[in-house]
Amino acid sequence: MTMPLPMRPGHVHCYLVPVDGGYMLVDTGLGVPEAGEAWAAALGEIDGPVVTTFLTHFHPDHLGAAADVRDLTGARTVQGRLDAEQTRLVWENADWPERLAGWFRCHGAPEEAVGELVGQGALYQPFIRTVPDPELVEAGETLHGWEIVAAPGHADGQLTLVRDGVLIAADHLLARITPTVGCWPASRPDPLGDYLGALEHTIEIAPEVAYGGHGDPISDPVGRAHELIAHHEERLRSTALALGPEPATGYEVSYPLFGADLGPSSRRFAVAETLAHLERLVLDGRAERQAVEVAGHVVHVSYTAAQ
Numbered sequence: 001m002t003m004p005l006p007m008r009p010g011h012v013h014c015y016l017v018p019v020d021g022g023y024m025l026v027d028t029g030l031g032v033p034e035a036g037e038a039w040a041a042a043l044g045e046i047d048g049p050v051v052t053t054f055l056t057h058f059h060p061d062h063l064g065a066a067a068d069v070r071d072l073t074g075a076r077t078v079q080g081r082l083d084a085e086q087t088r089l090v091w092e093n094a095d096w097p098e099r100l101a102g103w104f105r106c107h108g109a110p111e112e113a114v115g116e117l118v119g120q121g122a123l124y125q126p127f128i129r130t131v132p133d134p135e136l137v138e139a140g141e142t143l144h145g146w147e148i149v150a151a152p153g154h155a156d157g158q159l160t161l162v163r164d165g166v167l168i169a170a171d172h173l174l175a176r177i178t179p180t181v182g183c184w185p186a187s188r189p190d191p192l193g194d195y196l197g198a199l200e201h202t203i204e205i206a207p208e209v210a211y212g213g214h215g216d217p218i219s220d221p222v223g224r225a226h227e228l229i230a231h232h233e234e235r236l237r238s239t240a241l242a243l244g245p246e247p248a249t250g251y252e253v254s255y256p257l258f259g260a261d262l263g264p265s266s267r268r269f270a271v272a273e274t275l276a277h278l279e280r281l282v283l284d285g286r287a288e289r290q291a292v293e294v295a296g297h298v299v300h301v302s303y304t305a306a307q
């Protein structure tokens with residue numbers, strides 16, 4: 001089921017998987033006002049009930065209409081434990097925008113940009129209708145005969161499904177788009193390291209086909225995983241080259257890497273993505289991080305080339 005998105009990339013794929021007693025629905029799309037109607041029409045055309053809704057990760061385009069689908073189907077909603085925690089932290093937490101603002105300040109965003117960067121995120125809030133009490137699962141468990149496989153990176157707690165050489169990949173593997181991998185407040189410390197590890201794991205399990213959240217099916221998932229690893233190695237090289245002896249913040253480094261002409265939404269992702277690469281370089285010994293603390297709180301973070 002492909003649902004329209006009012007922002008790039010213009011659509012999100014949700015998957016209906018035949019299971020005993022009906023279907024398992026993987027992801028629900030964004031909770032746009034017409035989502036309930038669109039799902040009612042779509043589900044009216046299938047020959048059985050949805051018995052399980054599985055949420056791959058907490059991004060708005062994947063779980064925004066979760067409550068609409070639950071109300072329509074009565075199906076149980078299943079979500080990873082860590083991902084459900086992050087859903088509450090980000091979408092059900094009045095303090096989150098302030099926390100995000102503090103985090104952008106700390107990484108060098110000038111005050112006039114902070115409001116814009118954070119305001120952008122708040123635009124999504126009306127399109128997110130979560131289910132308060134999902135059934136929690138962990139990687140390694142099975143769901144209707146599908147193995148639940150962790151795919152951290154794009155989202156810390158992102159889960160994919162694997163069975164008989166088929167990977168339902170969420171945003172772990174996309175055909176033409178490079179999934180964003182960023183550091184956000186409260187994200188795991190090394191999202192890019194997590195992502196590269198998850199891509200290696202994809203190469204090991206060697207699925208024959210992958211179905212992502214956006215774009216075409218991937219007929220060579222292993223080749224695509226190799227491409228994405230090479231892409232990030234190249235990005236790590238350019239990030240290292242953007243550093244010198246003078247401390248630079250993640251916000252500043254995002255300019256040479258992503259250019260100056262970005263709107264607030266793209267800049268948010270550019271800063272988060274830059275930080276993911278900078279943190280990986282620090283862990284690799286190819287960059288150094290300087291953190292200024294006041295009363296036990298980090299208030300400013302910058303990076304230099306490794307000495």
Ligand SMILES: [Zn+2]
Pocket residue numbers: 012059061062171213214
């Ligand atoms: Zn997505």
